[in-house]
Each structure stands twice: as C-alpha cells, then as structure tokens.
Amino acid sequence: xxxxxxxxxxxxxxxxxxxxxxxxxxxxxxxxxxxxxxxxxxxxxxxxxxxxxxxxxxxxxxxxxxxxxxxxxxxxxxxxxxxxxxxxxxxxxxxxxxxxxxxxxxxxxxxxxxxxxxxxxxxxxxxxxxxxxxxxxxxxxxxxxxxxxxxxxxxxxxxxxxxxxxxxxxxxxxxxxxxxxxxxxxxxxxxxxxxxxxxxxxxxxxxxxxxxxxxxxxxxxxxxxxxxxxxxxxxxxxxxxxxxxxxxxxxxxxxxxxxxxxxxxxxxx
Amino acid sequence: xxxxxxxxxxxxxxxxxxxxxxxxxxxxxxxxxxxxxxxxxxxxxxxxxxxxxxxxxxxxxxxxxxxxxxxxxxxxxxxxxxxxxxxxxxxxxxxxxxxxxxxxxxxxxxxxxxxxxxxxxxxxxxxxxxxxxxxxxxxxxxxxxxxxxxxxxxxxxxxxxxxxxxxxxxxxxxxxxxxxxxxxxxxxxxxxxxxxxxxxxxxxxxxxxxxxxxxxxxxxxxxxxxxxxxxxxxxxxxxxxxxxxxxxxxxxxxxxxxxxxxxxxxxxx
Numbered sequence: 001x002x003x004x005x006x007x008x009x010x011x012x013x014x015x016x017x018x019x020x021x022x023x024x025x026x027x028x029x030x031x032x033x034x035x036x037x038x039x040x041x042x043x044x045x046x047x048x049x050x051x052x053x054x055x056x057x058x059x060x061x062x063x064x065x066x067x068x069x070x071x072x073x074x075x076x077x078x079x080x081x082x083x084x085x086x087x088x089x090x091x092x093x094x095x096x097x098x099x100x101x102x103x104x105x106x107x108x109x110x111x112x113x114x115x116x117x118x119x120x121x122x123x124x125x126x127x128x129x130x131x132x133x134x135x136x137x138x139x140x141x142x143x144x145x146x147x148x149x150x151x152x153x154x155x156x157x158x159x160x161x162x163x164x165x166x167x168x169x170x171x172x173x174x175x176x177x178x179x180x181x182x183x184x185x186x187x188x189x190x191x192x193x194x195x196x197x198x199x200x201x202x203x204x205x206x207x208x209x210x211x212x213x214x215x216x217x218x219x220x221x222x223x224x225x226x227x228x229x230x231x232x233x234x235x236x237x238x239x240x241x242x243x244x245x246x247x248x249x250x251x252x253x254x255x256x257x258x259x260x261x262x263x264x265x266x267x268x269x
Numbered sequence: 270x271x272x273x274x275x276x277x278x279x280x281x282x283x284x285x286x287x288x289x290x291x292x293x294x295x296x297x298x299x300x301x302x303x304x305x306x307x308x309x310x311x312x313x314x315x316x317x318x319x320x321x322x323x324x325x326x327x328x329x330x331x332x333x334x335x336x337x338x339x340x341x342x343x344x345x346x347x348x349x350x351x352x353x354x355x356x357x358x359x360x361x362x363x364x365x366x367x368x369x370x371x372x373x374x375x376x377x378x379x380x381x382x383x384x385x386x387x388x389x390x391x392x393x394x395x396x397x398x399x400x401x402x403x404x405x406x407x408x409x410x411x412x413x414x415x416x417x418x419x420x421x422x423x424x425x426x427x428x429x430x431x432x433x434x435x436x437x438x439x440x441x442x443x444x445x446x447x448x449x450x451x452x453x454x455x456x457x458x459x460x461x462x463x464x465x466x467x468x469x470x471x472x473x474x475x476x477x478x479x480x481x482x483x484x485x486x487x488x489x490x491x492x493x494x495x496x497x498x499x500x501x502x503x504x505x506x507x508x509x510x511x512x513x514x515x516x517x518x519x520x521x522x523x524x525x526x527x528x529x530x531x532x533x534x535x536x537x538x
Contacts, residue, residue, distance in 0.1 A: 074348050080348065086371045102356045103352075
C-alpha cells in the first residue's frame, strides 16, 4: 500500500487576508502526515503592478503576463507570498521549504503558444503550460521531512525563464505526478464551504459529487463560471490516478480531512 | 579528509547587469564539485521601492528595513533575483534550488536590537543578526545533487518573520557553518580583480593577503571603506574553520579557483 499524501491548494482570497491565512496555516500545520501546499497569488500582484504603473489585463480570468508582469508575479508569488507563508509555518514548528517550479527543476513547462485562431489573437505572454512534474524530487523532500510550499510559477528549462501558471492546474498536476508514489488526496481550500447546490447559500454543500451529479448540476445551472474549470481539473486528476479530491472551506480543513464532516468529496462513482 | 566545497558570493553590481550576471552564472555552472551560491540584492530593491513610493534610508551602507521595505526586499531578493538566477542555472543544466534563510529553517536570526547608545538612536528595523546555520540540511541538499542559491534573507523562528541580512555576512556564516563537514573555500566575487594595493588600478592585485599585510595596508590607507568589513568578515571565517578565502572578479572565477592565476587568496600566514 502506498503512503498517504495531502496535496492542498489554498486560494487567492485567503492569501489576501492575513488573519484568515494565519488561521488556515495553523490548521494546515496541525494536519498529520505527508503534505504539500500550493498557494495562489491573490490580489497583491495586481496591487503591486498598479503601483508600479503596469496595467493588469485578464482574459477569461487569466492574467496576460508580459515581461514587466512576469517580474511582478515572480516577486510577489515567489518572494513575498511564498516566503511569508514559509516563515509563518516555521514559527508553527513546520519545516516548510518555499519552492517554485524552477527550483530543483520541479515543474517544467513551456510558454503557451499564441492563439491566432481567434480574433483578436490571444497572446498570454509568459504563461506556462505544464510538461512534467519531478515526483522523485518532491518525494525526496517529503522523505527528508520537509514540507514543500509551492508558488504558482513554473519555468521553461530551455529558455531559462520563469512562467506564470494557474495554481489550481499546478495542484492537479502535482497530485497526479505524485500518485505513482502516494495515495494522494487533492484538497482545494477556498472561501466557500464546498461545492454548493446554490452558490449563494453556504448551507447547500454537496457532500459527494459524482460525474453524473456534476453533469446534472451544470445542466440545471447550479454549478457555473469559475467552478467549472476547477471541477473539470479535479475530475481529470481522479481519472489520472489521484485517490481522492476534497473541496472545502479554508476554515474547515481539519473537519473535511480528518473527521470527514465538511466539504465536498469528489468520486468517480 | 573532508570533501571540498565552494561557497561563492556574487555581489550587487553584477546582479544589476544582466549580461555580466549571465556570464558569471555560466562560469559558476562550469565549476566542478560541491558549491553553494549566495547573492546580493543589487540596486533593484531600491528602484522597486522608489517606484512604490517607499523611501530608501541607508546607515553606514546598511539598509534601514521598515515593514514596507521588508516586503520589498522579500519580493526582490527572495523572488525576482533568486528565481531568475535559478531559472538561468537550470537552463545551463545546473540543478539549482533557490532558498532564503527561512526555507527548511536554514539560517536563523534575530531582529537587530535598537542601538540607543548613539544619538540619534539607530533602529535598523527588520534586519537579522545570524544565530545559527543548519549545516546538516545544506549538506543533505548537496548530497542530493542540488545546488543551493541563497538570497540575503534570514528569519526569526519565534516571530515567524523574514529578516533582511547582509549577503557578505551570510556567505561567511554559511562557510563557517559548513566547515565541520567540508573543506570550504569561501569566494567573494565582485567587480574588481581582487584586493587592490591601489583601489583605482585593477593591475595592483595582492595575490596573497596575510593579517600582517592587511594591517599594513590599512595603516597606509591602501585598503579602506567597504573593503574593511568585507576583509574583517573573511579573516574571521578563516579563524573559524574555513580552509581558504578567495576574493576575485566575477569574470575570473575559473582562473581564480582552478588555475589560481587570478584574485587574492587570504591566508592566516
């Protein structure tokens, strides 16, 4: 039997709120067993960019990353956000190590090709699509009792440049990449109580979501917008070897994972 | 006999010049054997701070680091500078891993106490004085064929905050901390050819500097200003177990270390 591993992703809204973040990190530090944290960037990159006079442009919720914006996300995600999480976890006696995809060649990617099939043409700039996750190196860190904290940045090993990458996608890729070595529970933590039947009512958590129920909820319009790529990603992870996917509130990590009394569990049925 | 290790520090002026930095990293990647790189911050932090409207205040060449400035140096040193070095080295087939003192609890420090014995009182703010280097963890990385690239940031393990720390001092502390496990050559690379008898003439390199010659040069006024803390640091490292200290031009790393035909070698005589 493979050892268990939690691959936890913490979303941007929590990152932006230092009290909520600290509270989440305290629960995360208390979680026993092998674990990896992936964090989003939050609004800090947009705020820093604005102060530096660099305009933020989003297409379908994704940040267009020109050279100046790449510098900003490398600073903010890889430096400010990542290192403050590491320092907080260290003070909670967790042996955190902050990493990006470039460090130890962990997550290789390539620059997303320009989409010239649409008008106007979409060029995301320095955005990375993941090619490979170095599961052996992450396993070596875990065996060495280190707690990897991964920022949403990958790199192109040929060009030697950093690339901006969606944190949900990275979490999914890391979970799949480690499923060869571990029985992985991929956990998405955010500001809602789970996958909701009514997006405006936090008391309507769906405890178990199958692909069939997901399809029904989409048809009925109950699940929509940003939840769709997140859930598509999550079901894809299950189909690619991840043992379990949990979606829960950042405040309910312990309840969702150890007591199983909170959040939504995804299953292939 | 202990294995050999190079602890190399690359200074700010080289960091500021992307071509000089790339050229240095190419020589560094080609250097055979165990090695660790510590980098300075350069002027980028000052430039970013200025654009963000945060004033830079220096006392005796050291940056006063209030909370806003701590965010800037955490972003710039730990994010932008560190990750761009890592991505470049990865493209040169060096398995670089970017780290700060907080990562894996590598370099613990405490906030420098306010100096109230002077008038006006000096409060450096979030500046760290080093307490301990985790030589075992750095050794584990090296044995794992990883190349540590360390940014000039430490952390306070009790407060859980990052701290700004002088890169020369960090290089010296890392070299001393690893001298238990390795025969360490501490190498300071900068924009001059070595320790010069005449600071304005790059052809006046002192090939071997003993404490006696150093004292004579100071008395004669040939060595002054910023070189004095650097050399005091370097001689202290030799007295604390470091086998060799080399000071050389960033362009002459290979010549200084493998051919021994460039730079200044410090010896206790």
